Amino acid sequence: MINELMFSNITDTVINCRTQAISKFDENIRCKPLLKWPGGKASELSEINPRIPKHERYFEPFFGGGSVYFDSINKPSYINDTHPDLMMFYKLVKSQNTKFCLLLDNFISEWNTNKNEREAIYFKIRKRYNDAKRITIEKAVDFFILREYAYGGMFRLNLKGEFNVPFGHNYVNKDIQKKIDYLSSSSVLKKLKRAEIYNLDFQCFTNKFKFNKNDFMFVDPPYHCSFSKYDKDDFGVNDQERLANYLLNFRGKFMLVIQYTDLIKELYKSDKLNIYIYDKKYKFNIKGRFNRSVKHALITNYDTNI
Ligand SMILES: C[S@@+](CC[C@H](N)C(=O)[O-])C[C@H]1O[C@@H](n2cnc3c(N)ncnc32)[C@H](O)[C@@H]1O
Structure with missing residues (x-):
């Protein structure tokens, strides 16, 4: 993992190579992800986006390719992933x-x-x-x-x-x-200008903030029971439990997108949550690791009004 000191060194030594007029915050900037990422949610935006609530701050602890972030309203944002090269890449794009x-x-x-x-x-x-x-x-x-x-x-x-x-x-x-x-397009830079970038385990990341009801967190962790290895470490059952314990006590609004398995059903069995299920079809079937069509759940701790 990149430590925060290394990250701040990068910011401090930055000299912009492609200057852009990015002084004004534009809330309507929307763009496409900067790279391909397994488990990316670009094909599920029509299910996800209408269910995002109004918010003041945007948090994404499992950022990956950030397809939801790049497509959503441009608010002060806090983005995180454990993959060190990935987050270093965003940091370098942001600072040009x-x-x-x-x-x-x-x-x-x-x-x-x-x-x-x-x-x-x-x-x-x-x-x-x-x-x-x-x-x-x-x-x-x-x-x-x-x-x-x-x-x-x-x-x-x-x-x-x-x-x-x-x-x-x-x-x-x-x-x-x-x-x-x-x-280095102005839309990407305007988006990233409002983002703080972290490279931590999701819990160390979330521990850095005091959340309130105007905060929104989009949560897209690795799935349990399928390919979930983005780095040397797996996101195992303990991590799914750790995440569920955290989310069930979360003070802001959260939306979790996850493959709907027996474990997930059990972990999120609370009448305070809304659960919407939809079919997800995978393009690739890699050595039988995926079913071609599986159920995804969109779990929120607020009413989506849809
Ligand atoms: C399903 S992907 C996110 C995809 C993303 N929403 C998109 O649209 O591209 C899950 C991400 O969680 C990251 N991850 C795995 N373990 C993590 C942990 N303990 N804390 C934070 N991020 C983690 C992986 O590196 C991976 O990028």
């Missing part, structure tokens, strides 16, 4: 760190070659990413490139904790310059 921008430009030059060489470059970057022990700006750039070009947008680690997804040939002609330009 000079070295980060330069490394992305260097990648564009290197990528300007034929298809076969592109595959070799992907594997070179994958090896460098796996070999890197520390969380650095270079590693965050490699992480972003791997997210862009990994087969099926998958995120998979082997037993040694190494990222081992092969090259996604169908992305070989993707307009990466357009994507990189998007990372």
Whole structure:
């Protein structure tokens, strides 16, 4: 995990490389996620968004690709995930760190070659990413490139904790310059300007705040009983219990999205909660790990009026 000291160093040494007029807060800015992330909620926004209540502050402890955050009203926001490279990446985009921008430009030059060489470059970057022990700006750039070009947008680690997804040939002609330009677009920067970024376990993150009824927390943890490994550690039954205990006493408004299993039914068996169930169809069925269609539950501690 990135410690807070490292994070603040990045902010302090930042020199903006692409200056933008982002002085005014615009509440209506909405954008798309900056990278592909497994378990992303982009295809479920029509279920989620109409049920988000009016709020003053937005919290997201399991941020991932942040599809709900990027699509929702632009309020002061507090975003967190345990994945260190992911959160370092957002921090660097937010600050438009000079070295980060330069490394992305260097990648564009290197990528300007034929298809076969592109595959070799992907594997070179994958090896460098796996070999890197520390969380650095270079590693965050490699992480972003791997997210862009990994087969099926998958995120998979082997037993040694190494990222081992092969090259996604169908992305070989993707307009990466357009994507990189998007990372410094005014809509993305206006959104992130209002966000504080953390890299902590969800409970250490939530412990930092005093919540009130005008706060909204969108909660999208790894699912229990399916692929839930985003890093070396699993989010196991104990973590699901820890989360349920926390949410049942939460003082603000929360919306939890989760696969509806027997454990989840048991943990959220409270007449103070609203539970709405819908079908979720998965695009990929990876070695039988997913049922193609499963029930998702949207659990709130407020009335959604729908
Ligand atoms: C289902 S994904 C979130 C997807 C996100 N809502 C989106 O639209 O892309 C769950 C996230 O929880 C993160 N995570 C796993 N364990 C965690 C923990 N203990 N505390 C905080 N985040 C954790 C994972 O790294 C992963 O990004």
